[in-house]
Amino acid sequence: MTLKHDSIRRALTALACLLVLAGCLVVPGASVPPTANAAAKTITMGTSPDYPPYENVDAAAGGKIVGLDIDIAQAIADKLGYELKIAPSDFDGLIAALQSKRVDFVMSGMSVTEERKKSVDFSDTYYVASNTIVSRQDSGLNTLEDLAGKKVGVQLGSTQEKVVSEIENPTVLKLNKIPDLIQALKANRVDAVIVEDAVAAGYAQSNNDLNIAMIPAGDSGEGYAIAFPKGSELSAPFNEALQEMKNDGSLRQMIDKWFGTKSTVGSKVGGGWLHFDRIGSYMGYLLRGIYVTLLFTLVSAAFGFVWGGILSLFKLSKVAVLRGFSTVYTSVFRGTPLLLQLALIYYAIPQLTGYNIPALLAAGLAFGLNSAAYLSETIRGGIMAVDKGQREAALSLGIPYRTMMFSIIMPQAVKNILPALVNECVALVKESSLVSVIGVADLMRRANVVQANTFLAFEPLLVVGAIYYVLVLALTSVARLLERRMRRSD
Amino acid sequence: MIKVENLTKSFGKLDVLNGISTSVERGEVVAIIGPSGSGKSTFLRCLNLLEVPTGGTIVVDGAELTDPKTDITRIRQRIGMVFQHFHLFPHLTVMDNLIFAPTRVKGMDKSAARAKGLSLLERVGLADKADVYPSKLSGGQKQRVAIARCLMMDPDVILFDEPTSALDPEMVKEVLAVIRGLAHSGLTMLIVTHEMKFAREAADTIYFLDAGRLLERSSPEQFFANPQTERARRFLEQVL
Numbered sequence A: 001m002t003l004k005h006d007s008i009r010r011a012l013t014a015l016a017c018l019l020v021l022a023g024c025l026v027v028p029g030a031s032v033p034p035t036a037n038a039a040a041k042t043i044t045m046g047t048s049p050d051y052p053p054y055e056n057v058d059a060a061a062g063g064k065i066v067g068l069d070i071d072i073a074q075a076i077a078d079k080l081g082y083e084l085k086i087a088p089s090d091f092d093g094l095i096a097a098l099q100s101k102r103v104d105f106v107m108s109g110m111s112v113t114e115e116r117k118k119s120v121d122f123s124d125t126y127y128v129a130s131n132t133i134v135s136r137q138d139s140g141l142n143t144l145e146d147l148a149g150k151k152v153g154v155q156l157g158s159t160q161e162k163v164v165s166e167i168e169n170p171t172v173l174k175l176n177k178i179p180d181l182i183q184a185l186k187a188n189r190v191d192a193v194i195v196e197d198a199v200a201a202g203y204a205q206s207n208n209d210l211n212i213a214m215i216p217a218g219d220s221g222e223g224y225a226i227a228f229p230k231g232s233e234l235s236a237p238f239n240e241a242l243q244e245m246k247n248d249g250s251l252r253q254m255i256d257k258w259f260g261t262k263s264t265v266g267s268k269v270g271g272g273w274l275h276f277d278r279i280g281s282y283m284g285y286l287l288r289g290i291y292v293t294l295l296f297t298l299v300s301a302a303f304g305f306v307w308g309g310i311l312s313l314f315k316l317s318k319v320a321v322l323r324g325f326s327t328v329y330t331s332v333f334r335g336t337p338l339l340l341q342l343a344l345i346y347y348a349i350p351q352l353t354g355y356n357i358p359a360l361l362a363a364g365l366a367f368g369l370n371s372a373a374y375l376s377e378t379i380r381g382g383i384m385a386v387d388k389g390q391r392e393a394a395l396s397l398g399i400p401y402r403t404m405m406f407s408i409i410m411p412q413a414v415k416n417i418l419p420a421l422v423n424e425c426v427a428l429v430k431e432s433s434l435v436s437v438i439g440v441a442d443l444m445r446r447a448n449v450v451q452a453n454t455f456l457a458f459e460p461l462l463v464v465g466a467i468y469y470v471l472v473l474a475l476t477s478v479a480r481l482l483e484r485r486m487r488r489s490d
Numbered sequence B: 001m002i003k004v005e006n007l008t009k010s011f012g013k014l015d016v017l018n019g020i021s022t023s024v025e026r027g028e029v030v031a032i033i034g035p036s037g038s039g040k041s042t043f044l045r046c047l048n049l050l051e052v053p054t055g056g057t058i059v060v061d062g063a064e065l066t067d068p069k070t071d072i073t074r075i076r077q078r079i080g081m082v083f084q085h086f087h088l089f090p091h092l093t094v095m096d097n098l099i100f101a102p103t104r105v106k107g108m109d110k111s112a113a114r115a116k117g118l119s120l121l122e123r124v125g126l127a128d129k130a131d132v133y134p135s136k137l138s139g140g141q142k143q144r145v146a147i148a149r150c151l152m153m154d155p156d157v158i159l160f161d162e163p164t165s166a167l168d169p170e171m172v173k174e175v176l177a178v179i180r181g182l183a184h185s186g187l188t189m190l191i192v193t194h195e196m197k198f199a200r201e202a203a204d205t206i207y208f209l210d211a212g213r214l215l216e217r218s219s220p221e222q223f224f225a226n227p228q229t230e231r232a233r234r235f236l237e238q239v240l
Helices: A007-020 A068-080 A091-099 A160-164 A178-186 A197-206 A235-247 A250-260 A276-315 A320-335 A338-353 A359-385 A388-396 A401-438 A443-454 A459-489 B040-046 B072-076 B094-105 B110-123 B139-151 B169-182 B196-202 B220-225 B230-239
Strands: A042-047 A055-058 A064-066 A083-088 A120-128 A131-136 A151-155 A171-175 A192-196 A210-214 A223-229 B002-011 B014-024 B029-033 B055-060 B079-082 B157-161 B188-192 B205-210 B213-218
Touching: A042 A068, A042 A091, A055 A068, A055 A443, A068 A083, A068 A235, A068 A250, A091 A120, A091 A223, A120 A235, A131 A178, A131 A197, A151 A160, A151 A178, A160 A171, A160 A192, A171 A178, A178 A192, A178 A197, A178 A210, A178 A443, A192 A197, A197 A210, A197 A250, A223 A235, A235 A250, A276 A320, A276 A359, A276 A401, A276 A443, A276 A459, A320 A359, A338 A359, A338 A401, A359 A401, A388 A401, A388 B072, A388 B079, A401 A443, A401 A459, A401 B094, A443 A459, B002 B040, B014 B040, B014 B055, B014 B205, B014 B213, B029 B040, B029 B196, B040 B157, B040 B188, B079 B139, B094 B110, B094 B139, B110 B139, B139 B169, B169 B188, B169 B196, B196 B220, B205 B220, B205 B230, B213 B220, B213 B230
Parallel strands: A042 A083, A151 A171, A151 A192, B029 B188, B029 B205, B079 B157, B157 B188
Antiparallel strands: A055 A064, A120 A223, A131 A192, A131 A210, B002 B014, B002 B055, B205 B213
């Protein structure tokens, strides 16, 4: 693989930069502080842990990052006497992390390209992957010639895109994620998928209806290498260590360890087309996502409600400036996509303030700010629906404005709008899946991780879908109880 | 107690009050009557600044209400108001309606407030309704609770804005009885009402308003027996 990323993520990053500080480089997504400090004898490695067997989150074993790249990096660090630290990040942000020296080197299944060479230095290659055709078992598609005129799927922006150009007259489908490609293959939407060999082997092992055929390496054999900041002093000692490992066979052993047997996947399974049994060991990992999703929903709902309440008071205020502010605020936050707001906040805050805002906080902030725009209108409606005599009665008793608003008007307003508030919460639970884009390990993100680890495209999504549904059911029944409680004064 | 000078109030181009001047003594009970649209309610609502006057001055117990430096919230604590539509707080029980302002605004002790609330509920004949919500009460009961809520603040003045107009006829009596019981207890009261019989019996002074002017200000005996203006005479002919 060459470029593994969500193109959404990349587009958003670019957009964020464009809007915030034109001409500046993308802020990396890493939430780990810079540590380029050889004196302390620690060395930081940037990697995007979503690409087994090179690097992935070992979901079944507590979220540790494991893989071939990690083993190689550890061996080199040991040889050179460093303590290795791993800074996970999106693939998009890795080059920028190098340039800003937030990490000392990057190993992330990154292949050497002329374009990248302009920005970073590369070590010698440590592995050369070859491309492989994955097709349905009975299709007999084994060579590039066989694929003439067929529908072929490749990962968007990957080196496999180039391979397709050697095929005669193909119809090409480009998707962001390899599990999606495999699903397209199984659903007969494409005849074959071209991916790199280790990935193909993983899928073939987990899906016995798939057939793989290696494409003989052409002259364009791009290999994977370690990337350093331009002019880094590390590249020479790293190359020496790498050479030693090549000579003594330890590199070969590591490659065999990760590619020879699939440690994350069980033995080849029999028929049937859904294999929930294979994600059994990931259930704990998936279920822990409930906590993240709920925490996130709670934080953004609470923040959205409080801020929305304040905005609604602004809208009812006598002060023209406050009214104007909240009107413009609502208009802007309702008029632009939530995903864009999320990316802006996540990428812009570190750039503008130097505070490296954690993803969960950025997401809570974005969703709260957005939700507040909608809620301010709902709450305003609720307040206006409260009989104005309530206000007069409170004023005539000498109750101060704030006490009146919070203890007399708001409780009645909230009761009026409770169903609308529940709607907003339900929407937040589901919209929270957007935060997986910036790497928050919520339910959706975890489903993606399990997809990558198990080579199953479909099952993790179904499981997570069921979890979302149960969460929303639970939420609505809590809301119903609350509503009944509030109705006791009727 | 209350001194009003040249009070005017306009809603846009509509002049509702056209220069009202009067003064109310401590303990005086004033019934304000007049045809609808004459400005009775607006006049009353100006006295606690629920309506902000367009011109003129209102002095209550030495404090000039229209002066921006005046803490109107504090003064309102001494001027109770009873509304045509009660305006009890629907999300609070009767007792909580009563003790809300004393405890939250005056810092009164909760148990003391409850004791006081209970004795006031007894006074208006509703001691058994302390823990129900307003939605469970009849109109007459609601208005009696509203009066008790008002009394909780120990006001010097109570403004009644058509307190019986929204009630079924059989409930008017119970509310008027409560108001009558308050008269001549030292409280200063201004009552906008259409109940002529009640006005004649309970009030010390009758104000007759028409077209935003205070046309007559006299004792009930004089007003009802011998009104001074043609307008008042015609009004009385129609309502009596």
